Amino acid sequence: MKTALRDLLLHALDSLRRNGALDTPAPDLVIERTRSREHGDFACNAAMLLAKPLGRKPREVAETLVAALPDNDLVERVEVAGPGFINFFLTDRAWHEEIRRALREGVRYGHSRSGAGRAVGVEFVSANPTGPLHVGHARAAATGDTLSRLFSATGWKVYREFYYNDAGGQIQNLALSVQARIKGIEPDDPRWPADGYRGDYIRDVASDYLSGKTVSAGSAVGDYVRKYVRESSKRGLDEAAPGTTGYQVTAKQDPDDLDAIRQFAVAWLRREQDEDLRAFGVEFDVYFLESSLYTEGEVRRVVERIAEQGHSYEADGALWLRATDFGDDKDRVMRKSDGTYTYFVPDVAYHLSKWERGYKRAVTELGADHHGSLARVKAGLQALGIGIPKDWPEYVLHQMVTVVKGGEEVKISKRAGSYVTLRDLIEMAGLDAARYFLIARKSDSQLVFDVDLARAQTNDNPVYYIQYAHARVCSVHRQMHDRSIVFEQHEALKHLERLRGEFARCVMVEISRFPEIVEAAADNREPHLLAQYLRELAGAFHVWYNAEQFLVDDDDLRNARVALANATRQVLANGLGMLGVTAPESM
């Protein structure tokens, strides 16, 4: 609807320009929804932007613009108001047409092609396989997955990526912890490894290792990823798009083979993380191993390239990146004096791989406690000198999550020890509430997850409020069935003019906002906009539902109302689907 109005205005500007009444360039005009009904449905600020260069009063410019607007059946009337706003009041017909569109497009309503099929890589969670996923990962998973769904809806080809370290010191620590458990050493024993992982899950890994179990992580890893990276950079993304291949590790049962223990433990935890994420409705397209960057020489290549570009120097026996040339606040070690690389170099190599694989956009989601690494990775990418834009990749940082239950913070779980796990959260709050609550807030503000509220089956709980609106429409259909009332949509669409009054109107207005919300949420990487919107749509629907009876005797009126209820249900279902929340037919 916005674009239709924009076209009208541009048309008006054009005709003024032809008349010589306007000699300034087209302003960067904004058409927006009004906050108050008095100001019409949409408002435009063009006149205020033009006033200065023209040296005329804004309201005068507005009048001129309004007079030049072409005829159409979208706009009922136009007013010039306030400092020079052009306010548009739309015809009922305009709203009815939008409802027709929503019903016609069905599951596609709210989708767009603005991504034009280009590739976007969304990296999120990226937890190391050293323990169960915690609530911070849960927030990342919900946000990243919802963002991915939003990108899909706006016409992007989305690749969900999970990057993990499968070789470093933390993994060694994991292997040592499991080995200690295998040998019957408890965390409080003096022989327990320093900084060992103390959670109960370590005992489970040890016991499965001793009993010779085979575990399979169901997703692409290892050789497959290396092959994928190599081939995709040659052939383009689509041909090399990964399927799902499993990999299996069978426990050797030998307590002294630390390497075997490590491999088994990593696979064991990878499987557990996969299962938890799948239970959370999240699946990845690409699992990317940090180790593959070393075996393929990618890390070395990055360092050499940066050196060739003259952005490195040697000092104190180490090789440094001159990160200060690229906005970082200090230079950073790339290769330590012992010859190994610091963690951010493979990170640069990994992002380079994304670039080479053709990601037009790359979104990297990180916990805010890692924000320090952002500047140096960007500096590294710039130092390569291969024309990577400064705003690539885009980062989404999410702040901490605390879990509150019974008015007190929950800090521990039995399995993991010192933190609350994703699994705990799903068990405490349920899938739908967990996903909704984790994305309902802007990611850069801290989140207090109130378990009691998430569990509440009352009007306090926005998830139930939204789902209830959906279930109510379904219930209306059950009633129609019971009363043998027939509803035919194409017949109903002929009588939408029977939808009058503020209640139905508010619902129509809300429905028409959906495509704009989806677009804005994807563009700005702010999935919380969608969560908030759905609550507002559900609110408008509940008000209407209470004010007007749908199943009336007047056939045309009844059909029109049911059609609008159906459109509401469609948008609720589409929107909830993008959040990964179910849309129940009854509650």
Added chain:
RNA sequence: GCGCCUGUAGCUCAAUCGGAUAGAGCAUCGGCCUUCUAAGCCGACGGUUGCUGGUUCGAUUCCAGUCAGGCGCGCCA
């Protein structure tokens, strides 16, 4: 000390690249079920947008400073 994030109603949070009179829910108080699910609806109460300046037609939004909270600042990842 430096960097990033946050500060909006008693509480939890919104506010569409700077828009008009800052909005919801909860809590409190008062109403609505012989009608499609009351897991709902209606009404009332509630604000110096942390503070001080600046930019302009207009600032919760942008800039500077300041206060408070969170997170970072390693040849750890």
